[in-house]
Amino acid sequence: MSKKVDLSHYTLRQLLEMEACTRCAECVSACPTYAESDENAEIHPQRKIARAKDFWKADHLGLLARLFGIRPASDGDLQVHSDGVFRCTLCGRCHVVCPVQIDTRALWISMREQLVDWGLYPEVFDMLRDRITTQHNISGDDNSNRLVWTQNMDRIPEGLEARQGAETVYFMGCVGAMYPRVYSVPQSFAQILERAGESFTTLGSGEWCCGFPLEIAGMGKHAHDLARHNVEAVRAIGARRLVATCPSCYHTWAHEYPRVLGEPLGFEVYHSVELLAELIDEGKIKLNGFSQAVTYHDPCDLGRTSGIFDAPRRVLEAIPGIQFTEMADNRELSLCCGGGGDAEMADASVTAAVSKRRIEQAQATGAQVVVSACQQCNRTLSEAARKNKIRMRAMDITEVVWQAMQA
Structure with missing residues (x-):
């Protein structure tokens, strides 16, 4: 192949992890995307590892690789690999079941970084990158509209636009701030904080995308400026904590920003469910x-x-009158909703198939409502219920709490 593997995309640990794969196929049985694909699908987790391992060995071990029967990859091999890597939802379920604890999610992202360098990635990701780096959100809308969700509220909480001295900054996230279907999430959370007497604000139009969509697309190098801008904006307010209703934003702030910036943030990071509890x-x-x-x-x-x-x-069980039943797959083995990993942009059929399986699991509990703590999950599950004619509502936990407070 004309393209050569750049080993800087992988850590030494990841190279050793690829070597440590025992080919037991536990990851295959756990993969929700592969479960909805045919048996020869390129999404097969074990085959992704085997392909990536052969690619770097063919490029960097020379004669030794050929002695072991490893040949340079063809353009067709690389395209198959790209299709498999980008159709993954990055749910991480494969990591949970791996007997040698390969950090598969991180490995898939490293593979994406290499494929982006080779130009072998879904073209729609270019639009995603351009929107985020120029408009600072995933929708491509004017970023001054970050607080548009407040417009149909009976009463707008005071001090939402970057109020100096607030103790808590609510990071709304692109989906919550820009997508009308989930406006009720920031509306509910802001009213809960106000009712609780919390001193809070938002970054308003100064909030930029956290960079998570770029990080998982293999375009993380474009997210560093976003991280620096957002952290400095929170520091300028003087807040002691930041809280996010989006799990992807939360993970990025809590785990990625300190690594990217190489320094402590100087404030605590919460997900909304932690603060609600x-x-x-x-x-x-x-x-x-x-x-x-x-x-x-x-x-x-x-x-x-x-x-x-x-x-x-804990939050759900504290609400009087609620009847709570777990799904068959929950906690560490919870099935993905299908809406993660930028997979919907790469292949919408993946999201449709995986979300159908998950909403059917929710239906099997006899519940009227499937509750989550993620706007993207709620959007995906709501769409799955509609498409599959399942009479079930998808609600964010902040919406449930706000309704319970008003009952």
Whole structure:
């Protein structure tokens, strides 16, 4: 092949992890995307590792590689690899079941970085990159519209536009701020914070995309300026904590920004479910009731990737009248909603198939509502329910709490 593997995209640990793969195929049985594909699908996790390993060995081990029967990859081989790597939702379920604990999610992202360098990635990702780097959001809208979700509120909480001295900054995220279907999430959360007496604000039009969509697209180098801008904006307000309703934003702030910037942030980072649980424990919000049967969907970036499983369940169990039933696959083994990893942009059929399986699991619990703590999950599951004619509502946990406070 004319393209050569740049080993700088991989850590030494990742090269060793590829070598450590035992070909047990546990990852294959756990992959929600492969489960909805034919048996020869390029998404096959074990084959992705085997291909990437052969690619770098063919390029860097020379005669030794050929002695072991490893030949340079053809352009067709590379395209098959690209299709498999970018149709993945990056849910991380394969990592949970791996007996040698290969960090597959990080490995898939490194593979994407290499493929981006080779120009072998979905063309639509160029539009994503351009929107985020120029408009500072994923929708391509004027970023001054970050607070447009407040326009149909009966009363807008005071101090939402970068109020100096606020103790908490609410990071709305691109989906929550820009997509009308989920405007009720920032509306609910802002009203909860106000009712609880919290000193809070947002970055308003100064909020830029956290960079997560670029990071997982293999275009992370374009996200560094976003990280620096956002962190400096929060520091300028003097807040002691930042809270996000989006798990992907939360993960980026809590785990990626300190690494990218090479320094502590200087403030705490919360996901909204953690703050809701804290406010309930402190008696700052009163929950009157929510008399419906619900189940809970663990968002991949909140659960498996960030380790937050208990807080949302504590919140739900604190609400009088709620009837809570777990889905068959939950917590570490929760199925992806299908909407992660930028996979919907690469192949919308992947999202449709995976989300159908998940909404059917939710339906099997007998619940009326599937609750999550992620706007993207709720959007995806709501669409799956509509397309598959399943009578079930998808709600964010902030919406449930706000309704319970008003009952």
